[in-house]
Amino acid sequence: MDRLLVVGAGTMGSQIAMVCALAGHDTTVTDVTDDALDRARAQLQARLDRDVAKERRTRDDVDAAFDRLTFTTDLDAAAAGADLVIEAAVEKLDVKREVFARLDKAAPPQTILTTNSSAIMSSQIADATGRPDRVANMHFFNPALVMRCVEVVGSDDTSPETMETVTALARRLGKEPVVLHKEIPGFVANRILGAVRDEAISLLEQGVSSVKDIDTACRTALGHPMGPFELMDLTGIDIGYHAKLARHAVTGDPRDLPSRTVTELVERGDLGRKTGKGFYSYEDER
Ligand SMILES: NC(=O)c1ccc[n+]([C@@H]2O[C@H](COP(=O)([O-])OP(=O)(O)OC[C@H]3O[C@@H](n4cnc5c(N)ncnc54)[C@H](O)[C@@H]3O)[C@@H](O)[C@H]2O)c1
Structure with a gap:
């Protein structure tokens, strides 16, 4: 199983991380403060408790997913152990470029770096890294625990292998990948x-x-x-x-x-x- 890293534990990042953990992946989620991570953990706990109460999931599955989930503010250490990163930090280009430059330094060279951004296309970020062939958009929908669509969007520099890896991961997460053959603002x-x-x-x-x-x-x-x-x-x-x-x-x-x-x-x-x-x-x- 892939070791996954989700950057940003807000509305999207926290649920994307839980989707990954529920699918059996060791998953780390980072944010800039412990407060943000505590909030994410508490919200996930409440949401998944509701799912168990309504018999949508079993207590064992939920407990096992939490065991696979690590919350940390140490982005560099988390990146060093990641096979694929899903960035879901705030929707600001300068923040995303800075995060990607940092991930590029800290993550192994083969690690794929994706962004969940709805409006910022990976071509606007890829040149902040030395691996533009391994950068793409992996776009989940809100609420990520429920919505099945994931749009997979590469730039001109994204390699076919990266597109295939990200698409296959979306499938393993129980999602229905929608692949775009070219970048376009707003996706499909x-x-x-x-x-x-x-x-x-x-x-x-x-x-x-x-x-x-x-x-x-x-x-x-x-x-x-x-x-x-x-x-x-x-x-x-x-x-x-x-x-x-x-x-x-x-x-x-x-x-x-x-x-x-x-x-x-x-x-x-x-x-x-x-x-x-x-x-x-x-x-x-x-
Ligand atoms: N909200 C939606 O409906 C939705 C749907 C699809 C995609 N998206 C995309 O997901 C991304 C996140 O959106 P959201 O709604 O979850 O935002 P949010 O504001 O709820 O969460 C963003 C989180 O990123 C954290 N953060 C800020 N700077 C960071 C950094 N340098 N490193 C790590 N974490 C950092 C913040 O502390 C916050 O917890 C955006 O790019 C957005 O376009 C959002």
Whole structure:
């Protein structure tokens, strides 16, 4: 079994590390502070206890996974013993480049270095290392313990062997790998999600239908678990707004700019469920 290292114990990193440990891999997860690691451990414990209570997993499987999981702030020592790294630190290019440069120094030369980033492509990081052929995106979805898709994306420099190794690992983790043959911002799933969202906003702005009815069409005709406006309210309207601005900064394409409707909501501070108002009002639920 591979010895895996997950860098960053936040929302994604903690669950990715547990996915690896549940699949039988000795896994180390690092973060910058002990507090962050303690929080991750406590959240995983609570979540997996719930899974055991609901008979989704056995207590033995969960205990064995925790035994395979090591929490540490010592990134260099952890990298020295890793066959493959999944970086899930904060979504900042300078932080990721610094982490990759450090991993490159500390990890054995054959170790593959991947990033879970949704928006930063591995070609933006690979040149911080001396091994661009062994750098790729391995993109999990939130919540990583549940969502089965993992997008595997290489840059022009990523070797076919690296793509195969990462794809095979995703399969061993019980995931369904989706392989991209070229880098493109947003990859596949989030681009399709974005296209649905953009069309929904366009229909609204053209006065074709209401927020509620467009959501109803997506749920009842297309089988989506929730409509695009409900989803934007849940994830936070500012998240999509900033993702669009970041995409536009890379592409310069005016179609990548946030819509008028979303910009107005962000400027008013109506960011969705977290502020009590977005496309819908949640004041009654507060
Ligand atoms: N949240 C999502 O829905 C989602 C989905 C898919 C992919 N991603 C990607 O996953 C990555 C992490 O996102 P998240 O939502 O888990 O973020 P998060 O803010 O919850 O966690 C990031 C963690 O990284 C830690 N960190 C910061 N600098 C570090 C360093 N130098 N070394 C090690 N750890 C460091 C932070 O302390 C924090 O615990 C991002 O690249 C993001 O694009 C997020």
